[in-house]
Amino acid sequence: xxxxxxxxxxxxxxxxxxxxxxxxxxxxxxxxxxxxxxxxxxxxxxxxxxxxxxxxxxxxxxxxxxxxxxxxxxxxxxxxxxxxxxxxxxxxxxxxxxxxxxxxxxxxxxxxxxxxxxxxxxxxxxxxxxxxxxxxxxxxxxxxxxxxxxxxxxxxxxxxxxxxxxxxxxxxxxxxxxxxxxxxxxxxxxxxxxxxxxxxxxxxxxxxxxxxxxxxxxxxxxxxxxxxxxxxxxxxxxxxx
Amino acid sequence: xxxxxxxxxxxxxxxxxxxxxxxxxxxxxxxxxxxxxxxxxxxxxxxxxxxxxxxxxxxxxxxxxxxxxxxxxxxxxxxxxxxxxxxxxxxxxxxxxxxxxxxxxxxxxxxxxxxxxxxxxxxxxxxxxxxxxxxxxxxxxxxxxxxxxxxxxxxxxxxxxxxxxxxxxxxxxxxxxxxxxxxxxxxxxxxxxxxxxxxxxxxxxxxxxxxxxxxxxxxxxxxxx
Numbered sequence: 414x415x416x417x418x419x420x421x422x423x424x425x426x427x428x429x430x431x432x433x434x435x436x437x438x439x440x441x442x443x444x445x446x447x448x449x450x451x452x453x454x455x456x457x458x459x460x461x462x463x464x465x466x467x468x469x470x471x472x473x474x475x476x477x478x479x480x481x482x483x484x485x486x487x488x489x490x491x492x493x494x495x496x497x498x499x500x501x502x503x504x505x506x507x508x509x510x511x512x513x514x515x516x517x518x519x520x521x522x523x524x525x526x527x528x529x530x531x532x533x534x535x536x537x538x539x540x541x542x543x544x545x546x547x548x549x550x551x552x553x554x555x556x557x558x559x560x561x562x563x564x565x566x567x568x569x570x571x572x573x574x575x576x577x578x579x580x581x582x583x584x585x586x587x588x589x590x591x592x593x594x595x596x597x598x599x600x601x602x603x604x605x606x607x608x609x610x611x612x613x614x615x616x617x618x619x620x621x622x623x624x625x626x627x628x629x630x631x632x633x634x635x636x637x638x639x640x641x642x643x644x645x646x647x648x649x650x651x652x653x654x
Numbered sequence: 655x656x657x658x659x660x661x662x663x664x665x666x667x668x669x670x671x672x673x674x675x676x677x678x679x680x681x682x683x684x685x686x687x688x689x690x691x692x693x694x695x696x697x698x699x700x701x702x703x704x705x706x707x708x709x710x711x712x713x714x715x716x717x718x719x720x721x722x723x724x725x726x727x728x729x730x731x732x733x734x735x736x737x738x739x740x741x742x743x744x745x746x747x748x749x750x751x752x753x754x755x756x757x758x759x760x761x762x763x764x765x766x767x768x769x770x771x772x773x774x775x776x777x778x779x780x781x782x783x784x785x786x787x788x789x790x791x792x793x794x795x796x797x798x799x800x801x802x803x804x805x806x807x808x809x810x811x812x813x814x815x816x817x818x819x820x821x822x823x824x825x826x827x828x829x830x831x832x833x834x835x836x837x838x839x840x841x842x843x844x845x846x847x848x849x850x851x852x853x854x855x856x857x858x859x860x861x862x863x864x865x866x867x868x869x870x871x872x873x874x875x876x877x878x879x
Contacts, residue, residue: 504734506736506739506742509733510670511667519667522659523740565739
């Protein structure tokens with residue numbers, strides 16, 4: 414990647430509002446992320462964090478406002494932009510009755526990956542499941558599901574990685590593996606947006622920290638401007654214990 | 655990969671899963687077989703009116719077995735949020751629809767291939783001469799059935815009451831196909847002239863084209879929240 418690309422905006426969110434009937438999940442959210450940012454979003458349950466991720470991944474349309482990715486409005490070029498995004502969520506998006514390898518090859522083909530078989534082996538190896546690659550996914554434990562889900566999300570080498578509580582169900586070893594993978598992606602100048610409830614883990618790994626409460630981002634700063642203790646204090650002040 | 659390669663990829667995935675689990679095919683086949691057996695006991699195959707009631711029996715068996723299969727066709731996509739996985743990929747929503755439609759069409763045709771000889775034997779029908787016409791009717795009716803059914807199964811999949819919702823939405827829409835299939839099958843079994851059959855075949859073909867186009871175009875709005 415060219416150095417000149419690094420500080421260019423890659424995600425621009427402008428006055429995003431999302432309502433579900435009478436419920437307003439997002440109330441005018443705006444922020445800009447640069448290429449290579451590691452944005453960690455904290456917030457209590459029901460703050461609208463998952464709704465935000467779903468809009469950023471082109472699964473949901475906003476009620477108003479817009480999302481620009483690489484200066485392209487998501488409502489106009491969603492299909493093209495999906496190629497640049499990888500999503501890790503509560504859902505693992507894996508077929509129980511396909512093997513790990515078949516699952517990853519299937520998604521690699523959908524994402525137009527060159528040499529999908531070889532790439533599938535590579536990413537399955539990266540998440541430490543190569544010995545189980547020919548096993549049906551339904552035989553996997555929750556942690557193994559989540560690890561394979563990470564492989565699925567990065568199989569097309571996305572420019573943007575969106576993570577919604579990615580540590581759910583992971584044991585210590587798998588959590589460390591995920592952390593190492595995220596550091597590697599960050600070093601490769603991928604833009605990462607992660608939702609987590611774990612303040613320590615988020616502050617440790619993120620370069621930008623934000624707090625979302627009741628559909629609004631109430632705090633958004635670069636990580637070097639806050640330490641863990643100070644951030645915890647801020648978090649509970651905004652969230653209100 | 656181009657549009658049609660992605661459609662085929664979805665069909666391949668559904669075929670591999672179904673051949674591995676046989677959940678959908680076995681349920682559809684057993685159900686349709688039971689319907690044919692029960693009606694076989696209700697109506698004496700030797701009676702003169704059997705050619706009038708047999709088409710209705712055949713299409714009742716296919717319709718209900720097909721509905722059973724359609725209900726299951728999106729179960730795999732619901733598990734682990736796989737439908738969202740497809741929607742996250744850079745793939746036209748129409749390709750997802752066509753992939754699921756072709757999968758459903760193949761499974762239904764497969765059931766019909768196994769069911770039809772059993773039906774013919776049970777009701778003591780002579781169909782050898784009219785077999786090409788019967789196959790054409792079965793194909794046209796199944797295309798229409800799967801076209802509407804795939805769209806509505808996708809819609810019902812996102813609801814908690816999908817087993818109830820699908821038949822309620824589906825049967826009123828697919829009634830023209832079932833009526834045309836029953837009537838045309840009856841005409842063929844009775845050896846009626848082709849000109850009496852042409853209208854029903856045209857209705858089936860028109861229904862197929864209209865509903866395939868409409869369902870292809872509207873699938874995007876049906877699966878998105």
